Amino acid sequence: MNTQQQALPTAIRECADAVAATASGIRGDQLGERTPCEKFTVAELLDxxxxxxxxxxxxxxxxxxxxxxxxxxxxxxxxxxxxxxxAAAWGDPGAYEGTTEFGPGEMPAGFAATVTLEELALHGWDLARATGRTFAISEEAGRATLGAVEQIAEQARIRGSYGPPVPVPAGAPAFHRALGASGRNPEWAG
Structure with missing residues (x-):
């Protein structure tokens, strides 16, 4: 595992815990709400x-x-x-070795973990914002998320998964910079 990947198991676990807490609190009347990820309602984002x-x-x-x-x-x-x-599956150090099938096809397993962190962090935040919850993660998990977002941002923009970057102050928390790099406004309010 390279240095960036060494932070992944802890960041994935932390973001998974935040997603689980957020998802567990979603009420049925919130499923039709819009999210910061414009193409998804809460129900669609859960799916x-x-x-x-x-x-x-x-x-x-x-x-x-x-x-x-x-x-x-x-x-x-x-x-x-x-x-x-x-999170439990990515907690196994062997999960990061070799290649695996994920998303559009076969890829390095470490990259699949990077995508997992990005999905947990960004979409977990999307769900939290859309349903009036807080998505609190540590600065370390925020830095790992920023690294993941920066690694895939160019391809994500080409595919239409990310919008244009949203300016965020350089001194903002790493997670806010990750949100901005993904085209999300950290101050989004439905």
Whole structure:
């Protein structure tokens, strides 16, 4: 594991815990709310994140991809469980070795972990903001998230997953800089 990857297991666990806490508090009447991730409502984001985290746990364990995609209808409780399973899977040092199938195809396992952290942190924050919760992570997890976002930002913008960078003061917390680098406004309010 390289230096950046050494921070991943702890940051993934911390963000997974924050996602689980956020998801567990989402009420049924909040599922139609808009999120900072413009293409998703709360319900759609739960489906996306839960499916991604299920795939992430499988990728960390180097399990083959299922032949067909399972229907995704994730409840807040199942997203919390998926976050915990993904963090547990990425807690194994062997998960970072070699390659794995994740997302669009085969990739280095360490990069799949980077994408997992980015998904947990950014979409966890999206869910928290949309539902009036706080998404608090340490400065260390924020720095790891910033590193992950910076690593994938160019490709994410090309694919339309990130918007143009939002200016954030250089002295802002690392997580706020990660949000800005992903095209999110850290001050977003629905």
């Amino acid at each position: 996306h994140l839960g499916g991604t985290l299920t795939s992430s746990a499988r990728a960390a364990r180097k399990e083959p991809r299922p032949d067909e995609a399972a229907a995704s209808d994730m409840s807040p409780a199942s997203v919390a469980e998926s976050a915990n399973r993904a």
